[in-house]
Amino acid sequence: MHTEASEGWGGQEIRILTESRGLMARGHRLHLLCSPQSRIYSEAQAAGVPVTAMPLSKKKWPGLKAMRDWLTLNQPDVIITHSSTDSWLTAAARVTLGRDIPVIRLRHISAPVTDNFGTRWLYLRASRAVVTTGEMIRQQMIDLNRYPGERIHSIPTGVDLDRFTPGDRDAARAEIGLDPAHQIIGIVASLRSWKGHETLLEAFAGLREHFPVARVVIVGDGLARISVEAAIDRLQLHEWVTLAGDQRDVVPWLRAMDVFVLPSYANEGVPQALRQAMGCGVCAVGSAMGGIPETIEDGVSGLLFAPKNHVALGAALADLLENPDKRARLAEAGLARARERFGMEPMLDRMEALIRQVM
Template sequence: MTNLPLHIVHTEASTGWGGQEIRILSEATGLRDRGHYVQLLCPGDAPIFEAARDMGLTATALDIGKKRIPGLLAMRNWLKNHPTVDILNTHSSTDSWLSAVACKTLSRPPIIVRTRHISTPISHDFSTRWLYTKASRHIVTTGEKLRRTLIEENRFPDEKITSVPTGVDPQIYRPGDKAAARKMLNLPVDTRIIGIVATLRGWKGHQYLLDAVKELNRPDILLLIVGDGPQGSNIELAVENLGITHQVRLVGNQKEVTPWLQTMDLLALPSWANEGVPQSILQAMMCALPVISTPVGSIEEAVINGETGIIIPKKDADALAAAIADLLDHPEHARALGEAGVKRAHELFSRKNMLDHMEEIFSALAMG
């Protein structure tokens, strides 16, 4: 297919920061670099706003953080004043609703593509069905399991839904010298480091990971928590109450995650809800780390139990502790899982694959 330059606009109502926002920016900059004109509409106080501008993207601050009349009018006026938009790619519930209603009032609206990033159940009411099957021309999910859920549980037409897994750049996320990375980041060289890279939200499962470290009671373990978020103070309190302060380091958000991944012996992400295929799992796999996670969302499309990592039941600190001990006590097995993970990540979850598929979807829709 010959791809003519498209005018693509992403919308994001969320004022948080995590894998969803990272994917939007990765996709936007990637398609921009392929010659398309890509813009972002989001609240001015959202972290993605400044991050987009830092990356050279055209980002416009609109009051679309809530489902309110001012946000609807702001969206409508912006779209009316920019009639050349080919694709309007929405990402969260609020901006999807504002975009859909605004486009309904325009004589020549852009094509709406709704991307579903997480596994949160979707309502079966009439208005939600209209949003997904009428207002949106196409739905993209970040995993095949999410796609099957929309088809089988919500009864959305399968021909309107495509799974496009998030992709990460193997030039950025790659194996490295563990000892050198630890020295650079002032981490102990002779300790076994368990890592988690995630926004500090309840459903990411940090509490179960803390409980597992407490249960293991191994002095050779250090838990490295990379990320920030609304549960930060609660996690700090839990660390103190469990008496494992000396075994846990919270290092906050890191602009460059790769060096931190390169310090780890394994990555654990015991999420219990709201996942697609998490960015941190794919990043860890690219860095040849074995991964421990749960059967939530589309995680099992990346983490194949016994091949690229270990899948445990959600909300099960005992199973998590056992899986950690197994990998730490059997380094050859852990190494084999990591090597298989690199191969799977390169084959299925590269940034190029993601960009190729999204570009194909957008171009096909624009061509009619």
């Protein structure tokens, strides 16, 4: 059983569904509990993942009662929680019902875990194991929170490499309406402040005159759209930036890009979109924070730059736009790295083994 209190949509929610479908294909029974207002509720239904809606978005009595009622009627072998609120509601329901169901707490982001008695109890007593999406997050919890390393398991999110594969760039651009003559710098990410869209726009503003056929394509939507639009206004980039919004199928958008950029400066685990881009054979550039350096080997399978440093990002982009051979070499190495390390099967193997272990 998975629980998710978040009503947003991004890598965390996508992992829940891809992992669920992968384990269902191996013969396991899965069930998701989430908020009726969340996008994952409708996406789970479309993906064929059994789902029940309940008020999990707040730590209040209706959510606790709904969780208690569901656990009274159902007998999950293991519960995997994903956000703070659903983790606390699950723990409270188990304690008040006296049900010793093993719990795995999955930590997706790199923001430090609060260091207090309650959170320590939640992670180490109410949960039998903790999973992080990257080794950096695991080590941070060991170093900062003093959690025992044997309780924490780094299991990065896998990418469906049968879907995210290289394709014809011009055909992809024709499909989505992008000019084949342009050099496309792209990003696929929720519009959140810490994803660093404004850093990308600042970097591009310094390049615009030197690369007249370069363009920026931003795929995704979210609460930071207003600030992104304001940055486009301030930098006078309307003619050079495409805001594509949410796209159900991002594969043609990735294949259309010459360079993929992820300029996050906080909270980033191991980003799926970056690995998807590499699986599509696109040259990748990322900030050196969170789990991004676990994905890109700087100068080998992509380029890294200091977070929030638009000058450094601009220099990296200029280098790649001026040197198509280097861009192709990094893209080829990134594709090889994706095929070797980023597929679905390693994630499913390790999650399956851990589930059996905690049971």
